[in-house]
Every structure is written in C-alpha cells, then in structure tokens.
Amino acid sequence: MSPRDFSGHGTHVASTIAGGEVQGVSYAGLATGMARGGAPRARLAIYKVLWGPNTAASDASILAAIDDAIHDGVDVLSLSLGGGAGHEFPGTLHAVLRGISVIFSAGNDGPAPQTVTNVMPWVTTVAASTMDRAFPTFISLGNKEKLVGQSLYYNSTLNSDDFKELVHAGSCTEEWLASSNVTGKIVLCYAPREAPSMLPRVELPRTINRTVSAGAKGLIFAQYNMNSLDSLTACKAGMPCIVVDYEIAQKIASYWENTENPIVKVSPTMTVVGDGVLSPRVASFSSRGPSPLYPGILKPDITTPGVSILAAVRGSYVLFSGTSMACPHVSAVTALLKSIHPDWSPAMIKSAIVTTGMHNVYMQSSSS
Numbered sequence: 427m428s429p430r431d432f433s434g435h436g437t438h439v440a441s442t443i444a445g446g447e448v449q450g451v452s453y454a455g456l457a458t459g460m461a462r463g464g465a466p467r468a469r470l471a472i473y474k475v476l477w478g479p480n481t482a483a484s485d486a487s488i489l490a491a492i493d494d495a496i497h498d499g500v501d502v503l504s505l506s507l508g509g510g511a512g513h514e515f516p517g518t519l520h521a522v523l524r525g526i527s528v529i530f531s532a533g534n535d536g537p538a539p540q541t542v543t544n545v546m547p548w549v550t551t552v553a554a555s556t557m558d559r560a561f562p563t564f565i566s567l568g569n570k571e572k573l574v575g576q577s578l579y580y581n582s583t584l585n586s587d588d589f590k591e592l593v594h595a596g597s598c599t600e601e602w603l604a605s606s607n608v609t610g611k612i613v614l615c616y617a618p619r620e621a622p623s624m625l626p627r628v629e630l631p632r633t634i635n636r637t638v639s640a641g642a643k644g645l646i647f648a649q650y651n652m653n654s655l656d657s658l659t660a661c662k663a664g665m666p667c668i669v670v671d672y673e674i675a676q677k678i679a680s681y682w683e684n685t686e687n688p689i690v691k692v693s694p695t696m697t698v699v700g701d702g703v704l705s706p707r708v709a710s711f712s713s714r715g716p717s718p719l720y721p722g723i724l725k726p727d728i729t730t731p732g733v734s735i736l737a738a739v740r741g742s743y744v745l746f747s748g749t750s751m752a753c754p755h756v757s758a759v760t761a762l763l764k765s766i767h768p769d770w771s772p773a774m775i776k777s778a779i780v781t782t783g784m785h786n787v788y789m790q791s792s793s794s
Contacts, residue, residue: 434739441738442754444468454580464758492517504757506750527772531749532726533713545717554732554752555706568689575670592688603640612644616675631657648675666692730755
C-alpha cells in the first residue's frame, strides 16, 4: 500500500496546479515550451485514495481523505475523481461549510447527455475543452493528394520518399487482421456504420495493439472526434499512428478503392499554436448535463483546457487528456483568488470564476 503515484495521474494533476517553472519541456519534441503550474507558489498536500490501476476509490477512503484535509487546514480541495451520475461523495459539504473550495472533474462519458458526475450544488464541476494547440500530421497519397490528421508521431529519420502499401481493413477486427497480410503496410481502420456503438477512447488502444501484433508499419484510425490523442502513445516510436475524421478517412478509402496499387506516406508530426487552431471547443469525451440528480441546477459549471495537457509524470512530461486534467486548472485559479481575497467564501469564489472569462481571471490574479 505505497503512497507513491504509480500511474502518473496524480503527479500530472498536482504539477498542473502548482508545478514550478521548467524551461524547454516537451513530449519528444512536441508541444515545446515552458511548463508551469497555475499557482506555482501554492503548497500541496496529497491524499491518496486510489490503490490500483483498475480499482475505484471507496467512499470510506475519500471521506477519510477529506476529513484529514479539513483537519490539516487546506484551502482548496482538487478532486480529479469520477463518480456515478447519481452519486455524491461524502464529506464535501462539511469541507465547504468550513470555507474550503471543492473542485471536481465532470467525468469522461460524453458526448452522451446526462452523464455529468460530481454534481453537488456546493462544489465546482469542471468540463474539459480544447486549446489553441494541435499536432497536425501530413498524409501523402500516391496520387499526390495531401491530407491532414493528428498524431504524436515524432520519428524524423524516415526517408522523404518512404511510401508504404495502403490497406483498408474496415473495423480492423482481430479476425480480419489475422487472415490478411498487413506486414509492413499502413492500415486504414474506417467503419462509419459502427460509430454509434464505438467509443474512440476505448477502441483506439485496442486497434493499436491489434495492428502492431499483426506486423503493420502504420495505422490511420478514423473516429468521429479527434480530441484525445493519449492512446497514441501505445504506438512504437518508429510506427506512425494517426487519427483522422470521417471526411478525411472517406477520401483515403476512395483513393484505395480506385487505385490498383495504393500507397501512402506519413510525415512526422508538427506542433501548431495560435489562430490556425479552432478552439476552445468542449471535448467530445467530456460528460454532458443535465444532471439526473439535480436537474434544476446547471452542471458542469465551467470548462477549462483538458485536451493534450503536458505535465509531469515521474521524471518526464506526458500529454494526458480528460476532465481530470481540466479540474486542476480551476483549482489553481481558485487558489490564486483565495490568496487575494481570503475573506471570500467558496460560493463567492465559484461565482467569480463561472461568471468571468478564465483568461481574465488568470491575468488579473497573476498581476495582482
């Protein structure tokens, strides 16, 4: 029962809240820049309630942690934890009554409605949105057409003329891949009819494992959203794995169907920041309201960046996505506001945040 963080989730969240400034941070050369937590001068107290990669936190563990936090005199509780849509974690009201702001993640079960979690009226519930950074990857077809997907593929040692045979494998089932020769080829997985029953964040890592085991040298995976790239880290460093939307996938499939010897080349991923990236948008995985527990109360309360967030994990920096990554942004702003206005109640701080643009809150708090 070690208190250490084995999955990296807790470290990632903690460094997003209060990590110190570190220059030249990147993920294998992508998203390069300075890393800094939202409130780097804040002090952290960590309470561990999750003890395994696939285990849920018990109510008793969470209640004990909240009780300890109240006793220790914390100012903000940042809880990147999931709960059922009709579930209340115990102890949070007691914390708020003692002047402690409680910030929760909204859950990652979107885009279905009524999936938002942690919806108690007295807490701040945070959804996840995109930011103005993307990782475009050029896909060159044998007919000289160039298309764009997103990836974390950073192998820049490939020959510029390194085209490979393209195979359209439909839904990329294990049976199809086992019965076909995909060794050394780039596989397109595109099955739009199965979209209603397929969650990309669940199916993508499975597909990566299947195509790697089948000996493929690349994967182009079609999905109805391109928000989360986390699963792409399962690809080997020398194997490109790209996600594309259905429109791009249809163009690739059409080329494959109408070409005798279809080939494709994948270029290394780039980092693009600024006006060229359409954002912010609520991430497709972010859970939606209304709350089945409190249908008369709007939840989530606010959305902040939660897609491809670069933060510390063990001795390096990793891109994670989820409302767990969005939650600490609000926790940091809450800590900054509380340092400026120590007499404000949790309700006043929450009101200030949800009625003010997050960018303005950051700028005002930092300058103050």
